[in-house]
Amino acid sequence: MSDVAISSAKQAVTKGNLTEDWLALVIGVLVFALSLFSLGGIDLLGWAVTTSVYTDLGKALAPVAKGYAALGGLGSLAATYVSLLVVLTAGVAALGGDIKRFILAFTIVFAIAYASWIVGSYAYIAVVTPADQQKFGISWSLKLTNEGGFIVALVAGLVIANIFPRFAEWLKEAIRPELYIKIAIVILGATIAVTAAGRLNLASSILLRGVAAIIEAYLIYWSVVYFVARKWFGFSREWSVPLASGISICGVAAAIATGGAIRARPAGPVLVSSLVVVFAVVEILILPF
Incomplete structure (x- = not known):
């Protein structure tokens, strides 16, 4: 950038x-x-x-x-x-x-x-x-x-x-959308932390699944999506990073949080979030059948 x-x-x-x-x-x-x-x-x-x-x-x-x-x-x-x-x-x-x-x-x-x-x-x-x-x-x-x-x-x-x-x-x-979703991420994180602290079995399960998700999402999916976005589609780093996070990690929340972390212009994370929402709506309509 x-x-x-x-x-x-x-x-x-x-x-x-x-x-x-x-x-x-x-x-x-x-x-x-x-x-x-x-x-x-x-x-x-x-x-x-x-x-x-x-x-x-x-x-x-x-x-x-x-x-x-x-x-x-x-x-x-x-x-x-x-x-x-x-x-x-x-x-x-x-x-x-x-x-x-x-x-x-x-x-x-x-x-x-x-x-x-x-x-x-x-x-x-x-x-x-x-x-x-x-x-x-x-x-x-x-x-x-x-x-x-x-x-x-x-x-x-x-x-x-x-x-x-x-x-x-x-x-x-x-x-x-960036501000609202960031607020929601903070509240959600605090909620998960308190819930996990009150239930030891849940906490250990979250930690185990979290480690597996980190390895899978960050080390595999994220890098693959980033590579494809950069190499095949010619996107800039500013666009590729939120796109990779949105697809591999957690949709809208990940795209917005990543965009803020790299100081991307708001248009990128917002468009990625819109893409995620559009696909989610299609899935909501089709997957039940």
């Missing part, structure tokens, strides 16, 4: 007082720290919204913890939106972003994203087993699980991007 590319990448990521990587770490650790209060019987995050498979829309949403049942589904959804908006707006301010535009754009993106997830959780789309079909009183289902919401979101994104390009451009201030 040329010095100019490296410089532009750094400027794209670092616009304020924090880098995107450090911001993701701070937010992820903050969420993890708040979750630790539950060890003392104080649930500070139980108000977050969760979505269940449903036929009655009024029963689709609920707080994660029963102790916050008084909030109701819409109340927990509102609390989730407000908390995300406050934390992420502070982060965008630290990165030097346009706060007013982010607030407006994030509100719209959040509404579209969660509406897609709710649609994907509809029983006729999500239910998988015959027992669950009987439970909900339905005779058929697409059997996509509630992850069918990803397909709905993908379709919504394609419609907006291709039919309303100016609107899509305006929304870009709130569409920060």
Whole structure:
């Protein structure tokens, strides 16, 4: 990668007082720290919204913890939106972003994203087993699980991007896939660590499988994909590295994390992530058969 590319990448990521990587770490650790209060019987995050498979829309949403049942589904959804908006707006301010535009754009993106997830959780789309079909009183289902919401979101994104390009451009201030995925990686890593620490058998299994996965993914698949991308397709290192990570390790998360580590311009990891999502959607539709 040329010095100019490296410089532009750094400027794209670092616009304020924090880098995107450090911001993701701070937010992820903050969420993890708040979750630790539950060890003392104080649930500070139980108000977050969760979505269940449903036929009655009024029963689709609920707080994660029963102790916050008084909030109701819409109340927990509102609390989730407000908390995300406050934390992420502070982060965008630290990165030097346009706060007013982010607030407006994030509100719209959040509404579209969660509406897609709710649609994907509809029983006729999500239910998988015959027992669950009987439970909900339905005779058929697409059997996509509630992850069918990803397909709905993908379709919504394609419609907006291709039919309303100016609107899509305006929304870009709130569409920060690298930041969101990095935050998720930090939280997921902390969750796995705590779970493994509490279960010795699980911890040993994770360590054993982790070593095997490292040897397989890093030493075999990664190097093969990188070689093919460079030798046969003529991709630059900036594109080949996230591509190799995305294919060999862990899809979107690996591509985004690797792109940030090598200071790649955002376009590369984002396009690799889009490629992964497209193939995942195709697999979701085809593999059940």
